[in-house]
Amino acid sequence: MSSTTYTLPIGPLHVALEEPMYFDIQVEGETVRSVELAAGHVHRGMEALAMQRNYFQNVTLVERVCSLCSNSHPATYCMAVENLSGLIVPERAMYLRVIADEVKRIASHLFNVGIMAHLTGFDSLFMHAMEVREIMQDAKEGVYGNRMNLGQCIIGGCRRDIDDSTAPFLLGQLELLKPQLDELYGVFERDPLIRTRTQGIGLLSFEEAKRHAVVGPVARASGVAYDLRRKAPYAAYADLDFKVQTDTKGDVHSRALLRLREAVQSVKIVEQCLRQLPGGPINTREVPVIPPGEAVARSEAPRGEVFYYLRSDGTDTPQRLKWRVPTYMNWEALQVMLASCQVADIALIVNSIDPCISCTER
Amino acid sequence: MNEIAKKSIELAVSKVLGTGSLSWTSDVNGNCFGWVTLCAPESLLSIAPLLAECGARLMTATAYRNDKFGRMELDGHEIAYHFDLEGVVVTVSVCLPDTPPRVPSITPWFKNADWNEREFAELYGIVLEGHPNPRRLFLDKGLDAAILNRLVPLSTMMNGASTTTLWEKVYAGKQLPEWAKGGSN
Numbered sequence: 001m002s003s004t005t006y007t008l009p010i011g012p013l014h015v016a017l018e019e020p021m022y023f024d025i026q027v028e029g030e031t032v033r034s035v036e037l038a039a040g041h042v043h044r045g046m047e048a049l050a051m052q053r054n055y056f057q058n059v060t061l062v063e064r065v066c067s068l069c070s071n072s073h074p075a076t077y078c079m080a081v082e083n084l085s086g087l088i089v090p091e092r093a094m095y096l097r098v099i100a101d102e103v104k105r106i107a108s109h110l111f112n113v114g115i116m117a118h119l120t121g122f123d124s125l126f127m128h129a130m131e132v133r134e135i136m137q138d139a140k141e142g143v144y145g146n147r148m149n150l151g152q153c154i155i156g157g158c159r160r161d162i163d164d165s166t167a168p169f170l171l172g173q174l175e176l177l178k179p180q181l182d183e184l185y186g187v188f189e190r191d192p193l194i195r196t197r198t199q200g201i202g203l204l205s206f207e208e209a210k211r212h213a214v215v216g217p218v219a220r221a222s223g224v225a226y227d228l229r230r231k232a233p234y235a236a237y238a239d240l241d242f243k244v245q246t247d248t249k250g251d252v253h254s255r256a257l258l259r260l261r262e263a264v265q266s267v268k269i270v271e272q273c274l275r276q277l278p279g280g281p282i283n284t285r286e287v288p289v290i291p292p293g294e295a296v297a298r299s300e301a302p303r304g305e306v307f308y309y310l311r312s313d314g315t316d317t318p319q320r321l322k323w324r325v326p327t328y329m330n331w332e333a334l335q336v337m338l339a340s341c342q343v344a345d346i347a348l349i350v351n352s353i354d355p356c357i358s359c360t361e362r
Numbered sequence: 363m364n365e366i367a368k369k370s371i372e373l374a375v376s377k378v379l380g381t382g383s384l385s386w387t388s389d390v391n392g393n394c395f396g397w398v399t400l401c402a403p404e405s406l407l408s409i410a411p412l413l414a415e416c417g418a419r420l421m422t423a424t425a426y427r428n429d430k431f432g433r434m435e436l437d438g439h440e441i442a443y444h445f446d447l448e449g450v451v452v453t454v455s456v457c458l459p460d461t462p463p464r465v466p467s468i469t470p471w472f473k474n475a476d477w478n479e480r481e482f483a484e485l486y487g488i489v490l491e492g493h494p495n496p497r498r499l500f501l502d503k504g505l506d507a508a509i510l511n512r513l514v515p516l517s518t519m520m521n522g523a524s525t526t527t528l529w530e531k532v533y534a535g536k537q538l539p540e541w542a543k544g545g546s547n
Contacts, residue, residue: 039499040501048510051430079389088390089390210419212473213419231448233393234393238391294397294442296395296444307422307444309444311424319430320430322424324422332474332477361500
């Protein structure tokens with residue numbers, strides 16, 4: 001450290017979201033010169049727990065890895081178990097899983113852009129974004145009976161059907177949401193305050209995005225057109241029409257707009273699912289035998305690729321269950337994004353990767 | 363697209379291990395999963411640059427014990443490195459025969475291996491060779507090293523994480539029984 005720099009401790013609490021991560025930042029004047037991350041404040045030892053619970057108990061456990069991606073985890077875990085046991089999930093359940101995933105994606109993205117508005121000091125926009133998100137929260141409560149953990153995925157399919165009463169309700173909520181989402185996009189795109197505070201900061205080039213192996217909206221806003229729903233389709237995504245959103249600017253503003261565009265696509269996906277929903281059972285009603293072996297499954301959570309590796313030794317508890325969340329790599333890329341930024345922009349840049357600390361540390 | 367990616371992976375693996383060392387499985391959607399086993403940790407140093415060259419991305423690495431709680435004779439660790447190339451997944455499993463287990467770092471080719479390697483090193487006591495920054499990642503230095511190498515019963519885990527607050531409320535105004543005072547685990 002030279003005499004012109006000093007250390008600025010940021011965190012561990014309330015950097016952007018109310019989750020703990022500690023940043024040891026070297027500052028020269030108002031400019032960030034280097035960043036050290038210290039993680040581990042909310043390590044819960046969940047992978048150790050997963051090895052002591054049976055395959056069915058783990059569905060409940062992994063739903064609690066993350067609140068905002070809480071459907072992606074059990075869905076991907078169940079896919080890994082199904083891959084290993086050779087269980088074929090009924091087609092209707094595939095669609096129901098997509099609906100749950102996309103409803104969660106809309107709510108998650110709205111939450112993130114809302115927090116961004118809050119961090120720019122535009123609190124009325126923050127409250128408006130959260131109010132729009134409330135439409136999806138009500139949809140979740142009405143259809144699944146819960147506003148965060150839907151409890152929808154089980155091994156072999158889904159727990160709850162969407163029937164003649166809940167389908168029109170969900171469609172009605174989407175109708176309410178659509179004009180609001182368009183309006184919100186316009187504000188985030190054009191508002192001078194939002195643009196001044198978020199354009200051109202937190203830059204991540206295509207090369208750096210590749211080098212750090214980032215995923216999700218962070219990668220796509222830097223021109224890496226990687227979306228698992230298209231690259232390695234799962235559930236019913238191969239039958240659905242939607243556009244993978246990308247951008248090349250790779251700044252905080254483009255990541256927020258990309259999330260809003262993805263939310264618009266998600267509305268389209270849910271509508272298609274409800275239109276095309278095939279008949280038949282919603283789960284296999286069968287307890288599969290989990291043979292010894294290993295399996296992998298992936299899905300595109302709101303923040304990017306969620307990866308599950310399952311290894312079985314033939315008993316009723318996994319020999320090893322490992323999962324990796326999108327924020328895991330995106331954290332390290334922050335060292336690039338925060339390089340030479342202003343101290344006042346740190347929280348905005350950290351928020352732009354949509355950080356999820358408790359699920360990174362598990 | 364999948365076929366081109368599969369070919370590149372096959373070529374990279376066959377340069378190190380010869381043909382026939384890679385097996386494929388697929389899921390109901392036709393997504394492909396490749397599986398390779400390396401018997402010597404040093405082989406990683408030959409295969410990692412080739413995978414990096416064909417554009418593979420490291421997704422994560424999973425370390426595990428052959429016998430998860432070390433209660434039986436089966437001993438030894440393995441690490442499964444999971445790569446992605448354009449939607450095709452390949453898992454390279456490496457056996458670690460040494461005691462203590464050691465493995466070379468693949469951070470020169472995969473920058474994001476940094477955190478993954480530090481994580482399995484702290485959980486299983488695996489020694490990293492050539493890692494730029496081999497300190498602990500998540501776990502506080504006050505916690506035991508290689509914690510996942512042994513069985514910590516769920517009851518112990520839960521007791522360690524709970525306080526006596528609940529029982530103090532239940533027994534409010536009465537004598538708190540000895541067993542509810544905790545501190546013995």
